[in-house]
Amino acid sequence: MRILLIGAGGVGTAITRIAARRGFFERMVVADYAAARAEAAVAAVAGDGPPERFAAARVDASDEAAVVALLRDERCDVLLNATDPRFVMPLFRAALAAGAHYLDMAMSLSRPHPELPHERTGVKLGDEQFSMAPAWEEAGRLALVGIGVEPGLSDVFARYAADELFDTVEEIGVRDGADLTVEGYDFAPSFNIWTTIEECLNPPVVYEKDRGWFTTPPFSEPEVFDFPGGIGPVECVNVEHEEVLLIPRWVDAGRVTFKYGLGAEFIDTLRVLHRVGLDSTRPVTVTAEDGQRVRVSPRDVVAACLPDPAALGDRMRGRTCAGTWVKGTKDGAPREVYLHHVVDNAWSMAEYGCQAVVWQTAVNPVVALELVAAGTWSGSGVLGPEAFAPRPFLDLLTAYGSPWGVREQ
Numbered sequence: 001m002r003i004l005l006i007g008a009g010g011v012g013t014a015i016t017r018i019a020a021r022r023g024f025f026e027r028m029v030v031a032d033y034a035a036a037r038a039e040a041a042v043a044a045v046a047g048d049g050p051p052e053r054f055a056a057a058r059v060d061a062s063d064e065a066a067v068v069a070l071l072r073d074e075r076c077d078v079l080l081n082a083t084d085p086r087f088v089m090p091l092f093r094a095a096l097a098a099g100a101h102y103l104d105m106a107m108s109l110s111r112p113h114p115e116l117p118h119e120r121t122g123v124k125l126g127d128e129q130f131s132m133a134p135a136w137e138e139a140g141r142l143a144l145v146g147i148g149v150e151p152g153l154s155d156v157f158a159r160y161a162a163d164e165l166f167d168t169v170e171e172i173g174v175r176d177g178a179d180l181t182v183e184g185y186d187f188a189p190s191f192n193i194w195t196t197i198e199e200c201l202n203p204p205v206v207y208e209k210d211r212g213w214f215t216t217p218p219f220s221e222p223e224v225f226d227f228p229g230g231i232g233p234v235e236c237v238n239v240e241h242e243e244v245l246l247i248p249r250w251v252d253a254g255r256v257t258f259k260y261g262l263g264a265e266f267i268d269t270l271r272v273l274h275r276v277g278l279d280s281t282r283p284v285t286v287t288a289e290d291g292q293r294v295r296v297s298p299r300d301v302v303a304a305c306l307p308d309p310a311a312l313g314d315r316m317r318g319r320t321c322a323g324t325w326v327k328g329t330k331d332g333a334p335r336e337v338y339l340h341h342v343v344d345n346a347w348s349m350a351e352y353g354c355q356a357v358v359w360q361t362a363v364n365p366v367v368a369l370e371l372v373a374a375g376t377w378s379g380s381g382v383l384g385p386e387a388f389a390p391r392p393f394l395d396l397l398t399a400y401g402s403p404w405g406v407r408e409q
Helices: 010-019 035-043 064-073 085-098 133-139 153-165 193-201 242-250 264-275 298-305 345-352 356-374 390-399
Strands: 002-006 027-032 054-058 078-081 101-104 142-144 168-178 205-208 212-215 223-227 232-238 255-260 284-287 293-296 319-330 333-344 381-383 405-408
Touching (some): 002 064, 010 035, 010 345, 010 356, 035 054, 078 085, 078 356, 085 133, 085 142, 085 193, 101 356, 133 142, 133 381, 142 356, 153 168, 153 390, 168 223, 168 232, 168 242, 212 242, 293 298, 319 356, 333 345, 333 356, 345 356, 356 390
Parallel strands (some): 002 027, 002 078, 101 142, 142 381, 168 255
Antiparallel strands (some): 168 319, 205 212, 205 255, 223 232, 232 255, 284 293
16 A cells, blocks of 8 residues: 555654554655655654655645645555645545545534524535545545544444444434643643634534434533543533534434533633634734735634644643443443543653644554555445444554543443
């Protein structure tokens, strides 16, 4: 397998370090708009295998023609997208045009309903990608979408629970929480702030079998969820996320939700950003000190003012937990379980030099690529992680040295 990885930020860099220890691929080209970032990611794994196994390149992820040319020049079998969701569609289309398979960790962006944003869905996460499913099927190529940790591992957990732990599934709730702190910062998100603002301030989507998909106001339905691994109780709220749009396509469940343990301070900060318009992606005109007038997105300004999450690992303490709570019946009796994956920042930093949140995101697409390379996971069209047998994925994740668990509720 020959892989083009686009995006050499925190997650992309973690992908290279994880993949360098595996032998399932021939070559990985790491590409980024900032050539220095791609070169740094490759330099960090320079001693792992033959020198031609990793290479760096510069590419603009929004330039479909350039991405197609790079895929063809490098004879890549698959494009792994590690950029933020703004670049999903150009990379998605480029992979199809080049005849490559495609994987991502976040899906095409949503647009709220113009009149009733907190009641009805508009354009849902992934709608643009699923609209192109016939073209991917006709080409005989696989677009495996949403294969990070959430979405990704959480979706695999949902399919595993439905297949092996339950006879009927009443509700599936993805629950994400952490006790991470960052020394020296009052406010320092542990993940890409552009993506965090997008998913937290958009209307959350909920699925119910008798209603389909509908929306609620941001931060709705708060609940306290007790996370394993020493994290403990964390208040979680509804957040827009891909699992709610993916799981019902392949898993029969009465209700599906996603709730994120943000914390009151984080929620208050996001609300202030929204109130003053700093969450907007629409460029505004700003006059610089030299008198030059420039166009800039307020959200990009916020991102530029905050520390790079990938560079915070040495200052971070604590653990992060991703998991899927499932309620239903087994052998005629009620049952509830929480399938979970906990990563301690001290371990991920010592083992890979990557902070816990980006490492936990990065390991899952590498596992999926290995399954695709082996033919264990195969198919054509636009498919989510739930479309595949879950056990091989979970077994291989454990073989990577990152075990998961099941807790009876």
